[in-house]
Amino acid sequence: MMPIAKPFIGQEEIDAVAKVMKSGIIAQGSKVRELEEKFAKLCGTKYAIAVNSGTAALHTSLHASGIKEGDEVITTPFTFISTANSILMQGAKPIFVDIDENTFNIDPAKIAEKITGKTKAIIAVDLYGQLCDYDKISKIVEDNNLAIVEDSCQAVSSEYKGKKAGSFGDLGCFSFYATKNITCAEGGMIVTNNEDYYNNAKLFRQHGRSKMTNYEYVGLGYNYRTTDLNAVILLEQLKKLDEITNKRIQNSKNLSKGLSKIKGIKIPIIKKGHKHVFHQYTIKIEDDFKLNREELIEHLSGNGINSAIYYPQPLHLCKHFRDLGYKEGDFPVAEKISKQVLSLPVHPSITKEDTDAIIKAFREI
Numbered sequence: 001m002m003p004i005a006k007p008f009i010g011q012e013e014i015d016a017v018a019k020v021m022k023s024g025i026i027a028q029g030s031k032v033r034e035l036e037e038k039f040a041k042l043c044g045t046k047y048a049i050a051v052n053s054g055t056a057a058l059h060t061s062l063h064a065s066g067i068k069e070g071d072e073v074i075t076t077p078f079t080f081i082s083t084a085n086s087i088l089m090q091g092a093k094p095i096f097v098d099i100d101e102n103t104f105n106i107d108p109a110k111i112a113e114k115i116t117g118k119t120k121a122i123i124a125v126d127l128y129g130q131l132c133d134y135d136k137i138s139k140i141v142e143d144n145n146l147a148i149v150e151d152s153c154q155a156v157s158s159e160y161k162g163k164k165a166g167s168f169g170d171l172g173c174f175s176f177y178a179t180k181n182i183t184c185a186e187g188g189m190i191v192t193n194n195e196d197y198y199n200n201a202k203l204f205r206q207h208g209r210s211k212m213t214n215y216e217y218v219g220l221g222y223n224y225r226t227t228d229l230n231a232v233i234l235l236e237q238l239k240k241l242d243e244i245t246n247k248r249i250q251n252s253k254n255l256s257k258g259l260s261k262i263k264g265i266k267i268p269i270i271k272k273g274h275k276h277v278f279h280q281y282t283i284k285i286e287d288d289f290k291l292n293r294e295e296l297i298e299h300l301s302g303n304g305i306n307s308a309i310y311y312p313q314p315l316h317l318c319k320h321f322r323d324l325g326y327k328e329g330d331f332p333v334a335e336k337i338s339k340q341v342l343s344l345p346v347h348p349s350i351t352k353e354d355t356d357a358i359i360k361a362f363r364e365i
Contacts, residue, residue, distance in 0.1 A: 004306040005179040016232035031228035043166040045191040047198040054153040054175025056224040057188035058086035061171040064200035075123040076106040077314040078334040098331040108136035121147040126155035129277040134168040159275035182237035184230040247348035248278040258359030264289025281346035303361040
């Protein structure tokens with residue numbers, strides 16, 4: 001069966017982990033610091049703070065930027081749930097804004113109407129590997145004195161006008177979960193140019209502890225540390241990042257070339273000036289396609305091809321967000337898209353023969 005996701009792990013990562021294990025320094029140490037320095041350089045930011053998940057990165061970023069109970073944070077309802085959950089974790093309220101039908105990212109034209117006196121930040125999600133429209137979002141932020149937290153958990157190394165993901169917000173967040181473009185099984189990263197945010201984030205990831213030698217604490221914090229084991233895996237993954245990204249882009253081109261003329265299938269749109277890194281290759285299945293989505297999934301599976309829905313339910317329809325007053329019909333584009341999207345294998349272990357097989361399975365229909 002052709003998997004929807006597969007870690008791109010080699011002997012280099014295995015050897016690096018073994019070396020750390022033998023060193024006796026397996027918690028947060030020099031390899032974490034080395035990773036932070038190299039990741040900040042990748043993103044073009046002054047600072048990077050390694051944490052143990054993308055969720056931890058989002059939560060820490062909101063804390064570092066001063067989000068507190070009673071504040072409102074604008075974000076998209078069409079994303080993984082940790083984006084909005086991190087807002088709740090700070091005692092703030094997520095204010096959802098509908099999405100752009102073509103890019104699946106938050107629609108900047110709909111943001112301004114949701115801003116109130118309680119609005120303190122925007123979490124912009126670079127979904128599937130394509131950056132948001134930061135030209136427009138940045139103007140809104142400047143006009144209303146808001147912070148931008150860039151959720152780039154799916155978009156490592158994506159670009160807009162040559163500028164890297166993570167560098168458009170006041171803070172940028174990344175995930176290194178097992179399915180991500182680069183991975184260490186579980187891990188996260190925060191990048192920023194703001195020294196105060198950097199220092200606050202470092203305190204927050206380690207129980208609010210200001211000094212390691214005599215257990216001094218300056219406030220509430222969490223155990224969001226990562227380890228040298230995770231760090232050395234990512235250091236090896238960074239060496240392969242261009243190869244991984246280029247393979248995903250090439251696989252996406254192969255798929256788009258073969259699927260673009262199939263009636264009822266809409267291939268991913270890449271906006272001008274953008275480098276899409278295809279964490280997911282996500283098509284839309286429209287009403288004039290010959291099978292419904294469930295039938296298509298079954299057909300692909302019968303041909304040895306896994307596919308997946310990211311995401312089958314907009315966040316505002318989850319129970320704990322419905323409890324905040326959200327209801328069906330609030331965000332019609334996100335609700336429509338959630339019934340249409342389907343992601344196909346695009347990871348770097350996919351070959352030209354594999355993409356040909358996927359295209360053939362569609363043409364058979």
